[in-house]
Amino acid sequence: MPKEPAGHMELLHVMVVDDDEAVRKACCEIAARLGCVVVGAGNATAAQAILKDHQIDLILLDLKLPGGGGMALLEQVKMLHPETAVVVMTAFATVSSAVEAMRIGASDYLTKPFALEDLTLVLERAGQRHHMDVQSRQLRERLRTQQGMGGLVGQSPEMEKLYRILSKVAFSTHPVLILGESGTGKELVARSIHFNGTNAAKPFIPVDCGSLVPTLIESELFGHVKGAFTGADRAKEGLLASADGGTVFLDEIGELPLDLQSKLLRALQEKEVRPVGATQTRPISARVLAATNRDLATMVEQGRFRKDLYFRLNVVNLRIPPLRNRREDIAPLAMHFLERMKKETGVERVFSDETLRMITEYDWPGNVRELENAIERACALSSGPVLHMGDLPTQLQDFRMQRGGAVFPTGDGLNEGHTASETKTSIVTMAELEKKAILETLRQLDGDKLMAARLLGIGKTTLYRKLKEYGIAEG
Numbered sequence: 001m002p003k004e005p006a007g008h009m010e011l012l013h014v015m016v017v018d019d020d021e022a023v024r025k026a027c028c029e030i031a032a033r034l035g036c037v038v039v040g041a042g043n044a045t046a047a048q049a050i051l052k053d054h055q056i057d058l059i060l061l062d063l064k065l066p067g068g069g070g071m072a073l074l075e076q077v078k079m080l081h082p083e084t085a086v087v088v089m090t091a092f093a094t095v096s097s098a099v100e101a102m103r104i105g106a107s108d109y110l111t112k113p114f115a116l117e118d119l120t121l122v123l124e125r126a127g128q129r130h131h132m133d134v135q136s137r138q139l140r141e142r143l144r145t146q147q148g149m150g151g152l153v154g155q156s157p158e159m160e161k162l163y164r165i166l167s168k169v170a171f172s173t174h175p176v177l178i179l180g181e182s183g184t185g186k187e188l189v190a191r192s193i194h195f196n197g198t199n200a201a202k203p204f205i206p207v208d209c210g211s212l213v214p215t216l217i218e219s220e221l222f223g224h225v226k227g228a229f230t231g232a233d234r235a236k237e238g239l240l241a242s243a244d245g246g247t248v249f250l251d252e253i254g255e256l257p258l259d260l261q262s263k264l265l266r267a268l269q270e271k272e273v274r275p276v277g278a279t280q281t282r283p284i285s286a287r288v289l290a291a292t293n294r295d296l297a298t299m300v301e302q303g304r305f306r307k308d309l310y311f312r313l314n315v316v317n318l319r320i321p322p323l324r325n326r327r328e329d330i331a332p333l334a335m336h337f338l339e340r341m342k343k344e345t346g347v348e349r350v351f352s353d354e355t356l357r358m359i360t361e362y363d364w365p366g367n368v369r370e371l372e373n374a375i376e377r378a379c380a381l382s383s384g385p386v387l388h389m390g391d392l393p394t395q396l397q398d399f400r401m402q403r404g405g406a407v408f409p410t411g412d413g414l415n416e417g418h419t420a421s422e423t424k425t426s427i428v429t430m431a432e433l434e435k436k437a438i439l440e441t442l443r444q445l446d447g448d449k450l451m452a453a454r455l456l457g458i459g460k461t462t463l464y465r466k467l468k469e470y471g472i473a474e475g
Contacts, residue, residue: 011134012127013037013055017047017073018062018089023112027060030119034127044069051077056084058126061106063090063097071100078105083353085129087122089114099437107354133353152185152192153336154329158321162189169316170197175268177253177313178291180320183369186291187251189320193289194247202246205239205286210252218260219276221248222267228277240273243286253313254294254305265309288313323364323371330360333368337375338387349379351387358389362399394462401434438466 014036018024024040031038039054041047044065050056059077063070070088077084087108088101101109107129108122152159169176170193178186187206194204209217215229223238239248250256256264267273268288272281290313299305323330334356342348351359355378364370378391389397441452453463 011057012123012130013039013057014060014123015039015041015047015050015054015056015058016060017041017044017065017070018060019043019065020062023062027119030116031060031123034120034123036123036127044073047073048076051081051084056081057130058123059084059086060110061086061088063088063101071104074101074104074106083133085126087126099441102437129353129357133357152188153333154326155332156321156326156329158326159329162318162320165316165318166192166196169193169318172316173287174315175287175313176289176315177296177317178289178320179317180291180293181322181367182293183367184320184322185368186293186320187249189318190247190249190289190291194249194287199245199247199287203243204247204249205243206249206251207239208251210255214257214260217256218263221260222263222273223275223278225275225277228275232277235275238273238275240267240284240286240288241282243284245285246287248286248288250288250290252292253290254292254296254299258304258306261306261309265306265312268309268312323367327360330364330371331356333371334359334375337372338379341376341379345379347379347385349382349385349387352389355387355389355392358392358396358400362396390459394459394465397458397462434466435470438463439470 012035014031016024016027016031016038017040018027019042021042024042028038028040036058039050039056041050047059061070061074061077063074065073070090074086074088077086082105085107086105087110088106089110089112090097108125110118110122152163166189176190176193178189180186190206191204194200207217207220212220219228219232219236219238221238221240223236223241224232226232226235250264267284270281271285272283274281296305296310296314300307300310323333334351338349338351359371359374366373374393374396375387377393378387382388382391389400438452442449445451449463449467450460453460458466
């Protein structure tokens with residue numbers, strides 16, 4: 001029977017499969033000290049019997065079981081119990097065996113003999129992964145997304161604070177300055193303010209100040225009369241006037257030229273505009289929301305943005321946190337985009353545990369927009385209902401490889417009383433292990449790059465790029 005938990009890893013159920021009784025008992029003892037629920041098995045048959053009757057989260061598996069049963073058991077576990085993580089152990093470590101075990105689905109690798117610290121690290125890492133995987137599965141079983149106002153997704157403290165401010169400014173007519181990095185969803189916040197306010201039935205008009213030449217911006221905002229300039233063969237009403245009680249959203253307001261800044265300020269103060277080429281003004285009633293990823297306060301100090309306009313727009317400001325600062329919202333956002341893809345394509349897809357874990361741990365410098373694009377790409381490239389790491393963009397696959405090094409210890413084994421000072425531990429970086437795995441796999445496959453990429457679980461483009469880094473021609 002499994003030993004009762006005694007520490008902080010009480011949710012992790014571990015089975016140690018090793019025909020060496022001393023090693024098996026030592027591993028069980030270490031896992032129990034860490035608070036795991038532990039059971040041991042001396043062969044594949046015993047392990048299979050335990051798996052039928054117990055929920056096992058992690059298996060420490062000796063690849064060199066009698067009769068070659070280690071690799072066969074690994075294959076069976078990943079087929080029948082895909083949610084169970086497997087860490088393989090062997091005293092006969094070769095790159096080819098590591099590649100094969102990882103290809104089948106092993107999550108980690110230990111070389112015998114290993115120190116107590118090495119096993120502890122592996123167990124703690126597995127515990128963290130298990131905790132996140134459980135949360136991921138529970139999330140998939142719920143609605144897949146928790147939506148805030150106006151389609152905004154997220155329940156982090158940062159988003160809750162944003163919702164509280166949004167609920168107040170939505171029912172006012174004051175200008176609002178929306179701040180945040182590119183891709184954080186500034187226009188979505190602006191739309192939430194408009195469509196949750198009293199003038200939701202009125203127009204919402206977005207203007208990208210960074211994509212139009214100055215003359216066009218002036219004409220777009222204020223309008224023009226017939227003959228005002230070459231090509232103005234008829235009069236045009238400006239957006240500030242045509243909004244007619246609605247909202248004009250000025251995105252990238254920091255890109256607006258200084259002369260247009262003064263005209264915008266006058267329009268906001270006087271509640272009227274003068275179309276280009278006109279002699280008369282006309283009243284406006286639009287609410288103005290502005291957004292920027294720039295530091296407007298610094299631009300004011302540098303003379304690149306008018307101080308009076310800054311204060312006029314900055315009656316209320318909302319700062320949208322970058323995605324890396326609200327990681328608890330990443331998974332709900334990912335589920336939200338996946339559900340939206342299902343509605344568009346009629347195809348239901350899910351993330352593998354590893355994929356969702358990597359998505360949550362990645363920093364997303366492009367924020368929500370980058371996450372959305374990555375998931376659309378994964379859905380387009382996926383060959384099945386489960387989205388794997390290989391379906392994601394290269395930068396996420398590189399991130400996966402760069403997360404840390406692999407430990408390949410050597411020493412006296414797991415004898416009782418063994419200390420770190422008695423063990424020599426060599427550290428092989430993940431990049432070095434990756435290179436060895438790639439080159440050895442290519443050697444065994446006689447240079448077949450497509451098959452190598454498939455076995456290694458990486459894209460062929462990534463493989464070619466890695467070979468170029470190693471100074472190896474693509475031929």
